[in-house]
Amino acid sequence: MENFKLSWQNLFGHAETVEHLRKNIADGKFPHAVIFSGAEGIGKRLAAEICAAALLCDNPIDGAPCGTCESCKLVAAHTHPDFYVVEPEVTKSAPNIKIGQIRAMQTEAALRPINSARRVVILDGAELMNTAAANCLLKTIEEPPSQTIFILLTANRSSLLMTIRSRCMTINFDKLPATQIRDALIQRGVETAEAERLSVIANGSFGRALTLKDSGGAQIREAALDTLIKISRATLTNEDIFKQGAIVAEWSRDTFADFVTHVQKILRDITFADVMTPHNPDLAPRLSEIKIPERKIFAMIEAGVEFHRRLKSNANLRLLAEAYLFTLRKIVR
Numbered sequence: 001m002e003n004f005k006l007s008w009q010n011l012f013g014h015a016e017t018v019e020h021l022r023k024n025i026a027d028g029k030f031p032h033a034v035i036f037s038g039a040e041g042i043g044k045r046l047a048a049e050i051c052a053a054a055l056l057c058d059n060p061i062d063g064a065p066c067g068t069c070e071s072c073k074l075v076a077a078h079t080h081p082d083f084y085v086v087e088p089e090v091t092k093s094a095p096n097i098k099i100g101q102i103r104a105m106q107t108e109a110a111l112r113p114i115n116s117a118r119r120v121v122i123l124d125g126a127e128l129m130n131t132a133a134a135n136c137l138l139k140t141i142e143e144p145p146s147q148t149i150f151i152l153l154t155a156n157r158s159s160l161l162m163t164i165r166s167r168c169m170t171i172n173f174d175k176l177p178a179t180q181i182r183d184a185l186i187q188r189g190v191e192t193a194e195a196e197r198l199s200v201i202a203n204g205s206f207g208r209a210l211t212l213k214d215s216g217g218a219q220i221r222e223a224a225l226d227t228l229i230k231i232s233r234a235t236l237t238n239e240d241i242f243k244q245g246a247i248v249a250e251w252s253r254d255t256f257a258d259f260v261t262h263v264q265k266i267l268r269d270i271t272f273a274d275v276m277t278p279h280n281p282d283l284a285p286r287l288s289e290i291k292i293p294e295r296k297i298f299a300m301i302e303a304g305v306e307f308h309r310r311l312k313s314n315a316n317l318r319l320l321a322e323a324y325l326f327t328l329r330k331i332v333r
């Protein structure tokens, strides 16, 4: 039990929400369709998986999964036959959930549960359903299979169909205070100044703070942003590129992969600002300074995908980094 990853103790913050969810589960009153609404990395997914484990557990304890029964282990391993997760498919441009994925889920959900008394379906990134997929899901939520519980996770509730919203109970996962995130980071051994910085960038999400910490903190993202601003202003010199190449040469391949990922996320934030929840909400004012035509941004994103692939070969890291920056600059010129 101590080390069971789907334990409420592992969810950071949200004490009142957790209390409420546990009570619903313990009283057998968990809604048939529920929306967990809140920013990316805030803990919605972990909370949903803990709920699923508790709902499918053979011996739940006050709305918490026991952590030792067969069901709990299978949910944690994502192999429980009555536990189904739908996630956006990552495409070259914007990730989305397609109607085929919803149909495949519906076929499963219509069947009788196999191991447990019920079935739990998690739809992560529900706002990324296209209209056809959303309408298809709506039919199921209107007349849900009696044993199936749907948990929709969204960072942008307002972009879900009104008809879906009105049929689901909404549970809000509020942003956490920066001080709470800072203290938790310090507790995990992060230096005070760095914890301070990360807690601000994390924008209320502890998961995001941890991701940033693991990707070399805020500096890598800053380097990515700085590079893009220079490219957009046509001020990125050959010397800048060789200097960055020398810096990258000291990095691990994973760190350079993170750098490319940050560039990709920033480019997506610029292009999909109107339709997607931004990866970097705190950067919004600075991103508006980057003026690059959309078709060039698409070409830059494509280049990022290509360099991610090349990183897996044993190409020289420094040369690869320089080639990447030269490529981005050439696209924009």
Ligand SMILES: [Zn+2]
Binding pocket: 057, 058, 059, 060, 065, 066, 067, 068, 069, 070, 071, 072
């Ligand atoms: Zn259990």
